[in-house]
Amino acid sequence: MSFKSGFVAIMGRPNAGKSTLLNAILGTKVSIVSPKPQTTRNNIIGIYNDEESQIVFTDTPGINTANTKLDEYMQKSVKSAKAGVDVVLLCVDGSKGIKQKDIDFINDFKTTNNLMLIVTKTDLTNYEKLYPQLAQLNGLDYVKSIIPVSSFKGRNIDVVVNEIKKYLHDDIKYFDDDQYTDKSVRFMISELIREKTLWLLQDEIPHGIAVEVTLFDEKPNRIDIDADIICEKESHKQIIIGKNGSMIKEIGTKARIEIEKLVDKKVFLNLFVKVKNGWRNKQSIINDLGYDIKELDK
Numbered sequence: 001m002s003f004k005s006g007f008v009a010i011m012g013r014p015n016a017g018k019s020t021l022l023n024a025i026l027g028t029k030v031s032i033v034s035p036k037p038q039t040t041r042n043n044i045i046g047i048y049n050d051e052e053s054q055i056v057f058t059d060t061p062g063i064n065t066a067n068t069k070l071d072e073y074m075q076k077s078v079k080s081a082k083a084g085v086d087v088v089l090l091c092v093d094g095s096k097g098i099k100q101k102d103i104d105f106i107n108d109f110k111t112t113n114n115l116m117l118i119v120t121k122t123d124l125t126n127y128e129k130l131y132p133q134l135a136q137l138n139g140l141d142y143v144k145s146i147i148p149v150s151s152f153k154g155r156n157i158d159v160v161v162n163e164i165k166k167y168l169h170d171d172i173k174y175f176d177d178d179q180y181t182d183k184s185v186r187f188m189i190s191e192l193i194r195e196k197t198l199w200l201l202q203d204e205i206p207h208g209i210a211v212e213v214t215l216f217d218e219k220p221n222r223i224d225i226d227a228d229i230i231c232e233k234e235s236h237k238q239i240i241i242g243k244n245g246s247m248i249k250e251i252g253t254k255a256r257i258e259i260e261k262l263v264d265k266k267v268f269l270n271l272f273v274k275v276k277n278g279w280r281n282k283q284s285i286i287n288d289l290g291y292d293i294k295e296l297d298k
């Protein structure tokens with residue numbers, strides 16, 4: 001078989017399991033994951049390579065309404081990811097059953113080229129429940145394939161990759177074999193810290209958190225990293241720090257373990273909490289934090 005390459009966007013509602021699917025396809029963590037919706041904020045490229053193909057995936061934020069300037073950035077990211085791709089994987093959460101509102105949502109993709117429906121989290125349901133639901137989707141004649149998967153169990157992940165290969169038609173390598181994302185190490189570090197805040201803090205707070213790496217100093221035997229955790233309110237700052245600093249310590253420990261895996265070196269991580277009132281609606285701040293809507297037009 002001759003070599004083939006191409007581009008794929010992973011799309012769907014918040015929390016549908018898009019980032020987990022990308023990580024499962026690549027066999028490595030490029031995109032952070034949490035039980036809270038709107039975890040992913042940027043388009044994140046993940047590159048899959050095997051002997052016969054290179055597939056350039058883009059993980060996207062969940063499709064939602066935009067209430068803040070940050071949301072506007074996220075929704076524009078989703079739209080821009082779709083342009084010019086060879087395949088769109090539309091993720092639908094299979095664990096709660098497929099409802100009419102899911103079918104209405106899928107119908108919005110009627111005119112999308114090479115649309116595949118990926119029914120996620122099938123380990124949380126059983127086939128007796130799932131199959132009648134999949135049957136409802138069979139009637140959607142614009143859908144190229146419907147693939148039930150479990151990223152946790154690795155179920156049908158190879159089927160997704162093999163299906164995609166049918167629609168690839170380029171024959172060049174867009175990225176070197178050893179590159180698995182477009183994102184910088186600094187970006188990955190800030191995301192890993194943000195991921196820990198999503199897991200450890202109460203619902204409302206993490207949505208107003210951004211993380212900025214302010215120092216990355218590589219020494220012969222360790223890396224010193226400073227990062228700011230930016231939040232929206234003074235009261236949130238206290239919660240992030242926790243009693244006697246217990247929460248920030250836990251965030252730091254959990255993040256450091258993963259950062260050490262990423263950089264393959266010992267890490268000294270210093271976290272600071274800063275308040276920037278209502279930053280999600282302040283254009284200059286969100287631009288500085290890497291959510292610059294103008295960048296998406298380039």
Ligand SMILES: Nc1nc2c(ncn2[C@@H]2O[C@H](COP(=O)(O)OP(=O)(O)OP(=O)(O)O)[C@@H](O)[C@H]2O)c(=O)[nH]1
Nearest residue numbers: 014015016017018019020035038039040062151152
């Ligand atoms: N049981 C189970 N849970 C899953 C699976 N895939 C994802 N999840 C969980 O579903 C939640 C959301 O997963 P994400 O991958 O962050 O979802 P997402 O679509 O990227 O979410 P946003 O970035 O917020 O739009 C997390 O708690 C995951 O652990 C799966 O195959 N099985």
Ligand SMILES: [Mg+2]
Nearest residue numbers: 018019039040
């Ligand atoms: Mg995500």
